[in-house]
Amino acid sequence: MSEGMEEGGSIKKFMYMNRKAPYGTIYALEALEVVLIGAAFDQDVSLAFLDDGVFQLTKDQDTKGIGMKNFSPAFKALGDYDVTKLYVEKESLEERGLTADDLMDLVYEDEDDDWAEKPSIRLVSRDELKAVLADQDVIMSF
């Protein structure tokens, strides 16, 4: 059972799996739309970025030349929706020649800590991510 069970309704641990790169297919964009809508439901939300999903978070995305909308700025709004746990797998970055410096700077304001600005991206190892996944109630895949 999840820890967040409360009277009058249960809070579930929702994990959004992001394993696909943006633009080549619509999955990453439509997954983000679900996360933004889902934020209104007051669940315990986490996002995992692994495999090609890490490419969704690169900075300096510029889609002018392909005629598609650059949706990467929407990730910066997640903190305002209380979506503050973005697990990014280190091994997936390394396998793709990326480091954390290649990713957008994503932050949230922690209401429990005098609104201090904190990083939303949590770099985790594959084993750490495995433990996070094992603890979820609902896993959304796109």
Added chain:
Amino acid sequence: MSILHTVNKSPFQKNDLASCLSHASDADAVLMIEDGVYGAIKGTKAAAQISAAGATVFVLGVDLAARGISEDKIADGVSVVGYDGFVKLAAEHNAVNSWL
């Protein structure tokens, strides 16, 4: 807590099976469906990854049959189930993770 993972891509074209196996806990189950069933063929790299993994591995028999892969080609340690088994596995575990 344990999870049923499903994999529906051939391991000869995509990394989903390998990624799934490396993120599955020992208490978990992995079920190969659709083109994922090609991962069950013995003597392949995928079969070696399966036998090295801690999770229990299943394959959907009707998807194997549709693809002409007979059960004598299936790697040791992989159990064949039907849709009845698929539903039971989903019910027995706490969550389902589809490796799309």
Added chain:
Amino acid sequence: MKFGVVVNEGPYTHQASDSAYQFTKEALAQGHEVIRVFFYHDGVNNGTRLTVPPGDDRHIQNNWSQLAKEHNLDMVVCIAAAQRRGILDENEAKRQGKDADNIADGFRISGLGQLIEAGIQADRLVTFGD
């Protein structure tokens, strides 16, 4: 047990909709409840009544409509994904000034909140896609 089922691919190109249908049928046969089938991404294309597959092939959309009728299934097509791909019910067609609608029997168009709600209310959410 309560199941929620998600279909993320359209009919015929990908096996996902067929697999989801077989899974849903079996779950119902085992006495489980399927509280919602949610169609997202190209999965919304399962909800058009205008498909005409050859007579010797399965009719995926009719199969879903039939199953919904038999078991009072709640089949929801995501409105945002549907609008992008031209799946409309009568109200939406009117609202968007289009000259026709194409939603099939048993399907209804609604928001993404229905997917989150299925995740909250179902004991298990099972996703079929690419």
